[in-house]
Amino acid sequence: EDQVTQSPEALRLQEGESSSLNCSYTVSGLRGLFWYRQDPGKGPEFLFTLYSAGEEKEKERLKATLTKKESFLHITAPKPEDSATYLCAVQFGSSNTGKLIFGQGTTLQVKP
């Protein structure tokens, strides 16, 4: 079954304490892996797209990496404003639909 699993479900960090969020996927024919950030009461905000194993993208304190089975979102020296739910999603298969399959998300809380 095509599946996207994120871990941990929740993560509490102290400001400045670096960590990583995991997104593992079991799909056939990955066409793209996406990371989004979602703040309470808002729609998901796009962060990164990764297309092939070995690819890396960076933005401020965030760095996303991709292997053939999983993606990591590394957060370096986080600040309280990084607190949010981080969502991973994949596009896959040979069909002509671009629908995304989402993981359940990791809720990050960064304490000052």
Added chain:
Amino acid sequence: GAGVSQSPSNKVTEKGKDVELRCDPISGHTALYWYRQSLGQGLEFLIYFQGNSAPDKSGLPSDRFSAERTGGSVSTLTIQRTQQEDSAVYLCASSFSGTAGTQYFGPGTRLLVL
């Protein structure tokens, strides 16, 4: 430029009533998606429109749900005879390309069925 907009932002309705939710995509985006986010659950794909092609309706949970996209731009998601389990946040997204483009999301419509 303007992002994806959705209206209403909140909707409270009674069980059995019909509701219409509206989405205005980013100008120039040819692909439009509807997703549903229920409390404690991930985002669930509902339907996808790409240009003049037949929509992918594979995610619609029942025949009470339907959507249309007029003139390749604005889309309306209609839920007939609403049930309490329809309570959720309905999110719309758009992208340049339906098969590989990055999707940009609107703020969502929070639907509560009493």
